[in-house]
Amino acid sequence: MLIGNLDAMTVFARVVEERSFSGAARKLGMSKSAVSKHVTKLEDNLGIRLLNRTTRRLSLTDAGSTFYQHCARVVEEIETAEHALTDLRGTPRGTLRISAPLTFGQMYLPALVTEFMEQYPGLHVDIHLADHMVDLVAEGVDMAIRITRLKDSSLIARKLADFSSHIVAAPSYLQEHGEPKTPQDLTQHKTLSYTNLPSPNIWDFNGPDGQVSVRVDPVLSCNNGEFTSTAAIRGLGIAREPEFIVAQALLDGRLVSILKDFNADSGGGIYAVYPERRHLPTKVRVFIDFLVEKFRGGLCSFHQQTCAEVAQGKGPIRSS
Structure with missing residues (x-):
């Protein structure tokens, strides 16, 4: 039964991640009615309601939340398989979903992401800025930048810079x-x-x-x-x-x-973190490598470089 539902599972995952049928329809290049039919068919086949629908918002049922966590992993594996040949060529594609702290993201990510996307114009980047810890797996986020003392977790981390x-x-x-x-x-x-x-x-x-x-x-x-x-x-x-x-x-x-x-007290470091996966998507690996290179001289060096670029009219930076 699940093999026949793979398309519907992909649609359902996008509805959850976009928080709407219309948002999922835009991402998938489908009509809103087609998206709704896929989700309804999936619920009928499973025999359980996955989403609570009102005129204003969608919310996951308990069953829907559980199913989405498994569904997201299945969809990810499908995408990984579809992009295998592209990955072998080292060209990232698809949507890269990033979570970052609010102020850090506002100050540094515009310059970083702009330069990165100039190198990979076929990539779409979706950024979520928030100071609370985002559940990467549950919310379908590929990677996060975190400024913290790193604790044991199921996430894999790569240090970008010291935090003072x-x-x-x-x-x-x-x-x-x-x-x-x-x-x-x-x-x-x-x-x-x-x-x-x-x-x-x-x-x-x-x-x-x-x-x-x-x-x-x-x-x-x-x-x-x-x-x-x-x-x-x-x-x-x-x-x-x-x-x-x-x-x-x-x-x-x-x-x-x-x-x-x-x-x-330093408070820890600045890290790129991502869920533990057997095969790290090329889009995540390449972006983390890019960040490591950019912060190689430390945060202060990167800040001074960014300020110099702003002075040359290459982009905005917020400061206190």
Whole structure:
């Protein structure tokens, strides 16, 4: 029965990934009615409802969610088989689905993806930016960029760059309130906290006498690092920010790095991660290789290169 349903399974997977019949129809080059008929036939053959349909939205039933996870793997294997000869030639094709953190993606991915797609014009790239951890398998994502301490998981990871943090403040804030000399001095200052960390109000340092942890009492908390860095630039307080967000502000003097003798805890690295698969699709392998090469000199080197390209009019970059 399932062999006869392979076309319907492909259609069903696209409906789930596009979250609509019309979106799946556009991706597949089919009519919306044909997509609906494929899904209805699949449900009839299986004898169970896979999707809840309303006039405004679609949602998976419990059975549909379970079936989709298996269905997506089957469809992936079919696509891998269909593209085998193309893969042997090393030419990526199809749709590359990427997940990345919001601010990092806004700042760096436009330049990276544009250059990559110029090399492979036949490839379609679908990018999802979000600060929460996306389930790559359940949501049909090929790979993700994650900035974290890597934990054991079913995902395969390749490191792109080290991830460092800076304790930063605006010159105007330091002129008015003075500069803290030790991590403990932060308890007497206004601080800004990024809340997407496991312990946002515990700031860790590696000083001359070993590791030091300080509990701060922030005057502002936010789940977006670009927001807190902008508040720091405006003189609201002291922030702990990742290098990729504050690099430009440090270069042009809008922010100053402080407590340099107490290196802020790095927080891990920047990784490309993807689901464990027997055969990594060429589109994923080639893009990860591209990222590794681009970040070979480290994040700071890549940032400076990107800024130089922006100065030459090659593309936008957002900064704090």
